[in-house]
Amino acid sequence: MIHVADAHRGREESLDVIQRELTAFARRARSTAARLHPDLPLVSYTLLAHIEHRHGCRATDLAAHYMLDKSTVSRQVAALENLGLVERHPDPDDQRIQVLHPTTAGVQALASTQASRRAAYRERLGAWTSEDLEQFAEYLLRYNSAGEDTSPR
Amino acid sequence: MIHVADAHRGREESLDVIQRELTAFARRARSTAARLHPDLPLVSYTLLAHIEHRHGCRATDLAAHYMLDKSTVSRQVAALENLGLVERHPDPDDQRIQVLHPTTAGVQALASTQASRRAAYRERLGAWTSEDLEQFAEYLLRYNSAGEDTSPR
DNA sequence: TACCTTCGTTGTATCGTACAACCAATATTC
Protein backbone atom coordinates (compact mmCIF):
# COMPACT_ATOMS: atom_id res chain seq x y z
CA MET A 1 0.00 0.00 0.00
CA ILE A 2 1.16 3.47 -0.84
CA HIS A 3 1.13 6.05 1.88
CA VAL A 4 -0.07 9.56 1.14
CA ALA A 5 3.27 11.03 2.14
CA ASP A 6 4.98 8.78 -0.37
CA ALA A 7 2.82 10.04 -3.17
CA HIS A 8 3.62 13.57 -2.11
CA ARG A 9 7.29 12.81 -2.08
CA GLY A 10 7.03 11.38 -5.58
CA ARG A 11 5.41 14.58 -6.72
CA GLU A 12 8.16 16.72 -5.27
CA GLU A 13 10.76 14.51 -6.82
CA SER A 14 9.15 14.82 -10.21
CA LEU A 15 9.05 18.58 -9.82
CA ASP A 16 12.72 18.62 -8.97
CA VAL A 17 13.60 16.50 -11.94
CA ILE A 18 11.54 18.67 -14.26
CA GLN A 19 13.16 21.77 -12.87
CA ARG A 20 16.65 20.37 -13.12
CA GLU A 21 16.28 18.98 -16.60
CA LEU A 22 14.58 22.04 -18.01
CA THR A 23 17.34 24.17 -16.56
CA ALA A 24 20.02 21.96 -18.00
CA PHE A 25 18.35 22.13 -21.35
CA ALA A 26 18.10 25.89 -21.25
CA ARG A 27 21.75 26.23 -20.34
CA ARG A 28 22.83 23.99 -23.16
CA ALA A 29 20.56 25.63 -25.66
CA ARG A 30 22.99 28.31 -26.67
CA SER A 31 25.74 25.90 -27.48
CA THR A 32 23.36 23.64 -29.36
CA ALA A 33 21.94 26.52 -31.34
CA ALA A 34 25.39 27.74 -32.27
CA ARG A 35 26.20 24.29 -33.59
CA LEU A 36 22.93 24.00 -35.50
CA HIS A 37 23.16 27.26 -37.42
CA PRO A 38 26.48 29.07 -37.11
CA ASP A 39 25.47 31.45 -39.86
CA LEU A 40 22.25 32.96 -38.59
CA PRO A 41 22.85 35.37 -35.66
CA LEU A 42 21.53 32.73 -33.37
CA VAL A 43 19.02 34.68 -31.40
CA SER A 44 17.56 36.34 -34.40
CA TYR A 45 16.65 32.95 -35.74
CA THR A 46 14.12 32.52 -33.01
CA LEU A 47 12.57 35.88 -33.65
CA LEU A 48 12.46 35.31 -37.36
CA ALA A 49 10.82 31.95 -36.84
CA HIS A 50 8.21 33.49 -34.62
CA ILE A 51 7.47 36.24 -37.09
CA GLU A 52 6.86 33.65 -39.74
CA HIS A 53 4.87 31.39 -37.48
CA ARG A 54 2.54 34.26 -36.69
CA HIS A 55 2.39 35.35 -40.30
CA GLY A 56 3.73 38.73 -39.38
CA CYS A 57 3.69 40.48 -36.04
CA ARG A 58 4.83 43.56 -34.20
CA ALA A 59 8.04 44.00 -32.24
CA THR A 60 6.02 44.27 -29.07
CA ASP A 61 4.55 40.84 -29.66
CA LEU A 62 8.00 39.37 -29.90
CA ALA A 63 9.05 41.04 -26.69
CA ALA A 64 6.01 39.73 -24.87
CA HIS A 65 6.32 36.22 -26.19
CA TYR A 66 9.98 35.82 -25.34
CA MET A 67 9.94 38.03 -22.28
CA LEU A 68 12.50 40.38 -23.69
CA ASP A 69 12.94 44.10 -23.31
CA LYS A 70 11.71 46.11 -26.23
CA SER A 71 15.14 47.59 -26.72
CA THR A 72 16.55 44.12 -27.18
CA VAL A 73 13.94 43.27 -29.74
CA SER A 74 14.44 46.56 -31.49
CA ARG A 75 18.11 45.84 -32.03
CA GLN A 76 17.56 42.26 -33.04
CA VAL A 77 14.97 43.25 -35.57
CA ALA A 78 17.26 45.93 -36.91
CA ALA A 79 19.92 43.28 -37.36
CA LEU A 80 17.50 41.05 -39.20
CA GLU A 81 16.53 43.93 -41.41
CA ASN A 82 20.15 44.69 -42.21
CA LEU A 83 20.58 41.10 -43.22
CA GLY A 84 17.63 41.51 -45.51
CA LEU A 85 15.63 38.84 -43.73
CA VAL A 86 12.69 40.89 -42.53
CA GLU A 87 10.76 43.88 -43.79
CA ARG A 88 8.84 46.45 -41.85
CA HIS A 89 5.52 47.66 -43.09
CA PRO A 90 3.93 50.61 -41.37
CA ASP A 91 0.37 50.02 -40.31
CA PRO A 92 -1.79 52.55 -42.19
CA ASP A 93 -4.27 52.70 -39.31
CA ASP A 94 -1.66 53.40 -36.69
CA GLN A 95 1.59 55.04 -37.65
CA ARG A 96 3.30 53.89 -34.48
CA ILE A 97 3.06 50.26 -35.44
CA GLN A 98 5.36 48.51 -37.84
CA VAL A 99 4.31 45.08 -38.92
CA LEU A 100 7.18 42.68 -39.43
CA HIS A 101 7.29 40.16 -42.23
CA PRO A 102 9.99 37.79 -43.40
CA THR A 103 11.37 38.59 -46.83
CA THR A 104 11.73 35.83 -49.37
CA ALA A 105 15.36 35.63 -48.34
CA GLY A 106 14.17 35.34 -44.76
CA VAL A 107 11.80 32.53 -45.59
CA GLN A 108 14.55 30.77 -47.43
CA ALA A 109 17.09 31.18 -44.65
CA LEU A 110 14.53 29.91 -42.23
CA ALA A 111 13.78 26.91 -44.41
CA SER A 112 17.38 25.81 -44.68
CA THR A 113 17.99 26.32 -41.01
CA GLN A 114 14.79 24.53 -40.21
CA ALA A 115 15.99 21.61 -42.26
CA SER A 116 19.20 21.10 -40.31
CA ARG A 117 17.31 21.70 -37.12
CA ARG A 118 14.71 19.13 -37.99
CA ALA A 119 17.42 16.66 -38.87
CA ALA A 120 19.01 17.10 -35.48
CA TYR A 121 15.73 16.65 -33.68
CA ARG A 122 14.82 13.70 -35.84
CA GLU A 123 18.05 12.00 -34.98
CA ARG A 124 17.70 12.76 -31.35
CA LEU A 125 14.09 11.67 -31.11
CA GLY A 126 14.16 9.01 -33.77
CA ALA A 127 13.71 6.18 -31.32
CA TRP A 128 10.61 7.69 -29.76
CA THR A 129 7.20 6.39 -30.65
CA SER A 130 4.75 8.78 -32.25
CA GLU A 131 2.61 8.55 -29.15
CA ASP A 132 5.47 9.62 -26.91
CA LEU A 133 6.36 12.48 -29.19
CA GLU A 134 2.81 13.67 -29.24
CA GLN A 135 2.50 13.40 -25.51
CA PHE A 136 5.77 15.19 -24.94
CA ALA A 137 4.73 17.98 -27.28
CA GLU A 138 1.48 18.31 -25.42
CA TYR A 139 3.22 18.52 -22.08
CA LEU A 140 5.51 21.23 -23.34
CA LEU A 141 2.62 23.22 -24.71
CA ARG A 142 0.80 22.88 -21.47
CA TYR A 143 3.83 23.84 -19.48
CA ASN A 144 4.66 26.90 -21.53
CA SER A 145 1.13 28.17 -21.80
CA ALA A 146 0.87 28.10 -18.02
CA GLY A 147 3.37 30.90 -17.64
CA GLU A 148 2.31 32.93 -20.61
CA ASP A 149 0.78 36.04 -19.07
CA THR A 150 0.93 35.20 -15.40
CA SER A 151 4.36 36.73 -15.26
CA PRO A 152 4.39 39.79 -13.04
CA ARG A 153 5.50 42.52 -15.41
CA MET B 1 -8.10 4.09 -41.33
CA ILE B 2 -4.97 6.11 -40.90
CA HIS B 3 -2.68 6.49 -43.84
CA VAL B 4 1.06 6.06 -43.39
CA ALA B 5 1.75 9.55 -44.65
CA ASP B 6 -0.64 10.98 -42.10
CA ALA B 7 1.16 9.30 -39.27
CA HIS B 8 4.40 10.64 -40.64
CA ARG B 9 3.00 14.10 -40.84
CA GLY B 10 1.83 13.85 -37.26
CA ARG B 11 5.33 12.90 -36.23
CA GLU B 12 6.84 15.88 -38.00
CA GLU B 13 4.31 18.16 -36.44
CA SER B 14 5.09 16.87 -32.99
CA LEU B 15 8.76 17.41 -33.65
CA ASP B 16 8.10 20.97 -34.71
CA VAL B 17 6.03 21.67 -31.66
CA ILE B 18 8.67 20.20 -29.39
CA GLN B 19 11.32 22.24 -31.09
CA ARG B 20 9.34 25.45 -30.92
CA GLU B 21 8.25 25.06 -27.35
CA LEU B 22 11.65 24.05 -26.06
CA THR B 23 13.15 27.02 -27.81
CA ALA B 24 10.58 29.36 -26.37
CA PHE B 25 11.25 27.99 -22.95
CA ALA B 26 14.98 28.39 -23.31
CA ARG B 27 14.62 31.98 -24.44
CA ARG B 28 12.39 32.84 -21.53
CA ALA B 29 14.54 31.05 -19.04
CA ARG B 30 16.82 33.97 -18.34
CA SER B 31 14.02 36.32 -17.53
CA THR B 32 12.33 33.72 -15.37
CA ALA B 33 15.52 32.96 -13.51
CA ALA B 34 16.15 36.63 -12.89
CA ARG B 35 12.70 36.92 -11.38
CA LEU B 36 13.11 33.79 -9.27
CA HIS B 37 16.38 34.73 -7.62
CA PRO B 38 17.52 38.30 -8.22
CA ASP B 39 20.21 37.92 -5.61
CA LEU B 40 22.19 34.93 -6.80
CA PRO B 41 24.29 35.72 -9.90
CA LEU B 42 21.77 33.81 -11.89
CA VAL B 43 24.02 31.55 -13.88
CA SER B 44 26.09 30.58 -10.93
CA TYR B 45 23.00 29.21 -9.30
CA THR B 46 22.86 26.45 -11.84
CA LEU B 47 26.46 25.53 -11.33
CA LEU B 48 26.14 25.59 -7.59
CA ALA B 49 23.09 23.37 -7.78
CA HIS B 50 24.93 20.91 -9.95
CA ILE B 51 27.90 20.83 -7.61
CA GLU B 52 25.61 20.00 -4.76
CA HIS B 53 23.61 17.49 -6.74
CA ARG B 54 26.78 15.63 -7.58
CA HIS B 55 28.09 15.90 -4.04
CA GLY B 56 31.13 17.75 -5.27
CA CYS B 57 32.66 17.77 -8.71
CA ARG B 58 35.39 19.28 -10.81
CA ALA B 59 35.15 22.38 -12.98
CA THR B 60 35.59 20.22 -16.05
CA ASP B 61 32.53 18.21 -15.14
CA LEU B 62 30.48 21.39 -15.02
CA ALA B 63 31.77 22.48 -18.39
CA ALA B 64 30.91 19.13 -19.92
CA HIS B 65 27.48 18.94 -18.38
CA TYR B 66 26.38 22.40 -19.44
CA MET B 67 28.40 22.51 -22.63
CA LEU B 68 30.35 25.54 -21.53
CA ASP B 69 33.89 26.58 -22.20
CA LYS B 70 36.24 25.92 -19.34
CA SER B 71 37.13 29.58 -19.15
CA THR B 72 33.50 30.40 -18.55
CA VAL B 73 33.26 27.87 -15.78
CA SER B 74 36.52 29.05 -14.30
CA ARG B 75 35.19 32.58 -13.91
CA GLN B 76 31.82 31.50 -12.65
CA VAL B 77 33.40 29.27 -10.05
CA ALA B 78 35.72 32.09 -9.05
CA ALA B 79 32.67 34.29 -8.57
CA LEU B 80 31.01 31.65 -6.45
CA GLU B 81 34.14 31.34 -4.39
CA ASN B 82 34.31 35.08 -3.87
CA LEU B 83 30.76 34.98 -2.64
CA GLY B 84 31.79 32.30 -0.21
CA LEU B 85 29.42 29.77 -1.67
CA VAL B 86 31.88 27.14 -2.85
CA GLU B 87 35.21 25.83 -1.67
CA ARG B 88 37.97 24.22 -3.66
CA HIS B 89 39.78 21.23 -2.31
CA PRO B 90 42.86 20.02 -4.13
CA ASP B 91 42.80 16.34 -4.95
CA PRO B 92 45.74 14.71 -3.15
CA ASP B 93 46.12 12.12 -5.91
CA ASP B 94 46.25 14.64 -8.71
CA GLN B 95 47.43 18.14 -8.03
CA ARG B 96 45.80 19.48 -11.17
CA ILE B 97 42.34 18.70 -9.95
CA GLN B 98 40.36 20.84 -7.57
CA VAL B 99 37.22 19.33 -6.21
CA LEU B 100 34.40 21.80 -5.71
CA HIS B 101 32.06 21.68 -2.76
CA PRO B 102 29.35 24.02 -1.60
CA THR B 103 30.09 25.76 1.69
CA THR B 104 27.45 25.84 4.37
CA ALA B 105 26.56 29.29 3.14
CA GLY B 106 26.29 27.81 -0.32
CA VAL B 107 23.99 25.07 0.82
CA GLN B 108 21.88 27.60 2.61
CA ALA B 109 21.67 29.99 -0.34
CA LEU B 110 20.74 27.07 -2.50
CA ALA B 111 18.06 25.97 -0.09
CA SER B 112 16.36 29.34 0.05
CA THR B 113 16.53 29.75 -3.69
CA GLN B 114 15.30 26.25 -4.14
CA ALA B 115 12.34 27.07 -1.97
CA SER B 116 11.15 29.98 -4.08
CA ARG B 117 11.90 28.00 -7.18
CA ARG B 118 9.91 25.05 -5.98
CA ALA B 119 7.03 27.33 -5.10
CA ALA B 120 6.98 28.73 -8.60
CA TYR B 121 7.04 25.31 -10.16
CA ARG B 122 4.44 24.02 -7.77
CA GLU B 123 2.14 26.84 -8.68
CA ARG B 124 2.73 26.37 -12.34
CA LEU B 125 2.31 22.62 -12.29
CA GLY B 126 -0.14 22.39 -9.44
CA ALA B 127 -3.00 21.27 -11.66
CA TRP B 128 -1.05 18.38 -13.12
CA THR B 129 -1.64 14.86 -11.96
CA SER B 130 1.24 12.99 -10.38
CA GLU B 131 1.24 10.63 -13.33
CA ASP B 132 1.62 13.47 -15.81
CA LEU B 133 4.40 15.01 -13.77
CA GLU B 134 6.22 11.73 -13.60
CA GLN B 135 5.79 11.13 -17.28
CA PHE B 136 6.92 14.63 -18.16
CA ALA B 137 9.98 14.26 -15.96
CA GLU B 138 10.79 10.99 -17.66
CA TYR B 139 10.49 12.50 -21.11
CA LEU B 140 12.80 15.33 -20.17
CA LEU B 141 15.36 12.94 -18.77
CA ARG B 142 15.17 10.87 -21.88
CA TYR B 143 15.44 13.89 -24.09
CA ASN B 144 18.40 15.37 -22.30
CA SER B 145 20.30 12.13 -21.93
CA ALA B 146 20.04 11.60 -25.67
CA GLY B 147 22.33 14.53 -26.39
CA GLU B 148 24.68 14.03 -23.50
CA ASP B 149 27.92 12.98 -25.16
CA THR B 150 26.87 12.63 -28.76
CA SER B 151 27.68 16.28 -29.26
CA PRO B 152 30.63 16.71 -31.58
CA ARG B 153 33.06 18.61 -29.38
C1' DT C 1 -5.45 72.23 -25.83
C1' DA C 2 -3.17 69.57 -22.47
C1' DC C 3 -2.25 65.09 -20.43
C1' DC C 4 -1.50 60.06 -20.72
C1' DT C 5 -0.50 55.82 -22.97
C1' DT C 6 1.67 52.95 -26.52
C1' DC C 7 5.33 51.71 -29.86
C1' DG C 8 9.66 52.11 -30.94
C1' DT C 9 14.88 53.82 -30.87
C1' DT C 10 19.24 55.08 -28.81
C1' DG C 11 22.74 55.64 -24.96
C1' DT C 12 25.01 53.10 -21.65
C1' DA C 13 26.34 49.36 -18.64
C1' DT C 14 26.71 44.60 -17.51
C1' DC C 15 26.80 39.66 -17.89
C1' DG C 16 27.70 35.35 -20.05
C1' DT C 17 30.31 33.35 -23.28
C1' DA C 18 33.95 31.78 -26.59
C1' DC C 19 38.59 31.47 -28.35
C1' DA C 20 43.38 31.58 -27.85
C1' DA C 21 47.50 31.61 -25.33
C1' DC C 22 49.40 30.17 -21.45
C1' DC C 23 51.09 27.38 -17.04
C1' DA C 24 51.31 23.41 -14.11
C1' DA C 25 50.76 18.62 -13.30
C1' DT C 26 50.36 14.08 -15.06
C1' DA C 27 50.71 10.40 -18.57
C1' DT C 28 52.92 8.30 -22.61
C1' DT C 29 56.47 7.03 -25.63
C1' DC C 30 60.83 5.90 -27.18
Place this chain on the structure above:
DNA sequence: GAATATTGGTTGTACGATACAACGAAGGTA
Protein backbone atom coordinates in the same frame (compact mmCIF):
# COMPACT_ATOMS: atom_id res chain seq x y z
C1' DG D 1 64.71 8.52 -17.87
C1' DA D 2 64.20 12.37 -21.05
C1' DA D 3 61.14 14.23 -24.62
C1' DT D 4 56.57 14.72 -25.85
C1' DA D 5 51.72 14.67 -25.34
C1' DT D 6 47.51 15.24 -22.63
C1' DT D 7 44.66 17.19 -19.06
C1' DG D 8 42.88 20.78 -15.69
C1' DG D 9 42.70 25.34 -14.99
C1' DT D 10 43.52 30.69 -15.47
C1' DT D 11 43.87 35.03 -17.86
C1' DG D 12 43.60 38.28 -21.91
C1' DT D 13 40.49 39.86 -25.11
C1' DA D 14 36.43 40.43 -27.83
C1' DC D 15 31.66 40.08 -28.68
C1' DG D 16 26.75 39.12 -28.30
C1' DA D 17 22.49 39.50 -25.75
C1' DT D 18 20.33 41.77 -22.48
C1' DA D 19 18.30 45.36 -19.28
C1' DC D 20 17.25 49.99 -17.79
C1' DA D 21 16.54 54.68 -18.59
C1' DA D 22 15.68 58.59 -21.32
C1' DC D 23 13.69 59.98 -25.23
C1' DG D 24 10.52 60.82 -29.53
C1' DA D 25 6.51 60.20 -32.23
C1' DA D 26 1.82 58.85 -32.81
C1' DG D 27 -2.62 58.22 -30.96
C1' DG D 28 -6.25 58.51 -27.44
C1' DT D 29 -8.75 61.13 -23.75
C1' DA D 30 -10.25 64.72 -20.79
